[in-house]
Amino acid sequence: METGFPDEPSEAHFQICDQAADILGATVDGNGLKANQLRLAKHDTSVYPLTGEISVTLSVSVREEERPGKNAVGPQLDGRRELQEKLSSVDPDVLNNPALTENIMGVIANDPGKGWALDNTKIRLKEGEKTYCVFEDCKSCAGRSWQTCIPCDGTGLDICLKCNGTGQIQNHNTGNFETCFACKGRERVQCMPCKGTGRILCTTCKATGSFTVVANVFYEAVLEFIPDDAGLDDNVRSIIAHFTPRKMATDGHAEIFADTATVQEGRIHIPLMAHLPVGLAEFQIAGKTVPAVIAGLNANVVEMEPFLDAAIKPGIVALTKISSGPMASGALIQAACRFRLLRRALADLESHTKKRVYYDIKDEYGAVMSDKYLQAAVKYADLALHKLGDGPRLRGFAIGTAVAGVLYALYFFMGAHATLAQTMATHIMVIDLAVLLAGFIAAYILVRMMATKTLQRILPPEIAPDGKHMAPAGVFGAYAFLATLLLWLMMALAAPDTPAWLADIVSRIKG
Numbered sequence: 001m002e003t004g005f006p007d008e009p010s011e012a013h014f015q016i017c018d019q020a021a022d023i024l025g026a027t028v029d030g031n032g033l034k035a036n037q038l039r040l041a042k043h044d045t046s047v048y049p050l051t052g053e054i055s056v057t058l059s060v061s062v063r064e065e066e067r068p069g070k071n072a073v074g075p076q077l078d079g080r081r082e083l084q085e086k087l088s089s090v091d092p093d094v095l096n097n098p099a100l101t102e103n104i105m106g107v108i109a110n111d112p113g114k115g116w117a118l119d120n121t122k123i124r125l126k127e128g129e130k131t132y133c134v135f136e137d138c139k140s141c142a143g144r145s146w147q148t149c150i151p152c153d154g155t156g157l158d159i160c161l162k163c164n165g166t167g168q169i170q171n172h173n174t175g176n177f178e179t180c181f182a183c184k185g186r187e188r189v190q191c192m193p194c195k196g197t198g199r200i201l202c203t204t205c206k207a208t209g210s211f212t213v214v215a216n217v218f219y220e221a222v223l224e225f226i227p228d229d230a231g232l233d234d235n236v237r238s239i240i241a242h243f244t245p246r247k248m249a250t251d252g253h254a255e256i257f258a259d260t261a262t263v264q265e266g267r268i269h270i271p272l273m274a275h276l277p278v279g280l281a282e283f284q285i286a287g288k289t290v291p292a293v294i295a296g297l298n299a300n301v302v303e304m305e306p307f308l309d310a311a312i313k314p315g316i317v318a319l320t321k322i323s324s325g326p327m328a329s330g331a332l333i334q335a336a337c338r339f340r341l342l343r344r345a346l347a348d349l350e351s352h353t354k355k356r357v358y359y360d361i362k363d364e365y366g367a368v369m370s371d372k373y374l375q376a377a378v379k380y381a382d383l384a385l386h387k388l389g390d391g392p393r394l395r396g397f398a399i400g401t402a403v404a405g406v407l408y409a410l411y412f413f414m415g416a417h418a419t420l421a422q423t424m425a426t427h428i429m430v431i432d433l434a435v436l437l438a439g440f441i442a443a444y445i446l447v448r449m450m451a452t453k454t455l456q457r458i459l460p461p462e463i464a465p466d467g468k469h470m471a472p473a474g475v476f477g478a479y480a481f482l483a484t485l486l487l488w489l490m491m492a493l494a495a496p497d498t499p500a501w502l503a504d505i506v507s508r509i510k511g
């Protein structure tokens with residue numbers, strides 16, 4: 001990663017107002033204004049050098065592993081005290097290792113924000129990693145490699161189980177007591193677990209009496225961003241808060257630089273600088289002067305009068321009239337569709353929720369339109385679409401329900417169900433429900449088809465539903481399901497041969 005701060009900001013920083021003029025011109029074009037009706041009258045751009053640093057603190061960590069026996073791995077230490085001494089301080093050779101600095105600079109270079117406003121980040125380092133070993137006595141056997149046998153308490157003898165420690169057993173034939181043949185009358189026998197030794201081998205250390213503690217010592221670097229915002233202008237603070245410090249860097253609003261790292265007081269310090277351009281501009285929009293604050297290399301409009309409200313108001317009024325009642329819908333929708341924003345809202349609402357359409361449009365027009373007008377545009381575009389399509393949907397619902405009713409009547413009253421009940425008795429329930437579903441699908445499709453044809457006739461071709469995507473059914477889809485279900489039940493229960501499975505369900509409900 002190249003380091004060093006530039007002497008002067010690049011020319012791109014001073015062109016953000018011109019860039020904003022191009023963006024705003026493209027935004028207003030087709031929304032009651034033309035691009036050439038907006039021009040940059042004057043501007044004054046300043047580039048603010050923001051400073052901060054990445055402070056890197058090293059900490060020593062260890063991972064231990066115990067291995068039975070004495071097997072040296074790496075340098076052997078005298079004990080845990082010497083190991084703790086190794087962990088108590090950072091090795092200056094590690095702190096001043098150029099490879100360590102290069103490693104950390106690589107992390108900053110690969111960060112989307114080049115380290116600016118970076119959340120506290122911990123990374124494991126390869127530099128300074130070492131392995132030590134410490135030999136310790138086994139705590140279970142105190143270094144003896146054996147433990148006292150628990151069953152015999154170290155005596156090597158255990159109670160004879162044949163005579164229960166009495167030395168005699170009763171002869172079942174004569175009833176007399178005789179000397180126990182197992183312990184020869186001694187009442188005790190050799191302990192089987194320790195074979196009479198009173199000791200058993202320590203399983204903890206595998207009879208070695210010791211352990212090797214293998215300590216893998218490594219360093220971790222904690223990267224912490226520390227801003228230096230003392231004396232920063234309040235207006236610049238508000239702009240940074242508008243972006244958020246992290247997004248200011250990650251989204252490319254500011255250009256980030258890193259200087260050469262230094263080591264001071266046991267830490268690595270990497271100075272950072274951010275060049276944030278801020279422009280105060282005045283635009284001439286249809287003869288009216290509109291001031292604005294432009295910030296960031298992406299020429300974001302941070303502050304501006306919502307001048308597009310008045311320009312787009314006639315289109316919103318047209319949508320309001322459509323949603324209010326029966327009027328010349330064709331002429332009104334054409335009036336609304338003269339505005340590119342409203343055309344987009346109408347097109348997107350056919351396949352997306354109002355909330356999503358609102359946020360998508362706000363991302364593009366939020367700087368030049370008030371939230372009140374943005375919400376009104378989406379709200380009345382949605383109401384207009386429903387008003388235009390609900391009449392045809394109602395007709396489609398009526399026709400579709402009638403078609404479904406004819407289908408059900410033919411199935412239940414013309415002998416089709418009776419015939420199938422005899423020939424395909426095991427599958428008749430599935431067939432009956434399939435007929436119900438077929439009637440619903442017919443009604444559902446007719447609802448969407450009628451709405452689609454009407455919208456295709458009224459809406460401009462570029463936003464009207466195409467042959468691949470029909471207009472949504474809306475609440476009439478639910479109405480179609482309820483109506484076809486009710487018709488199906490009425491036909492099925494009134495039929496000469498009511499489905500047996502349905503009759504059984506009805507009797508269970510009644511009983």
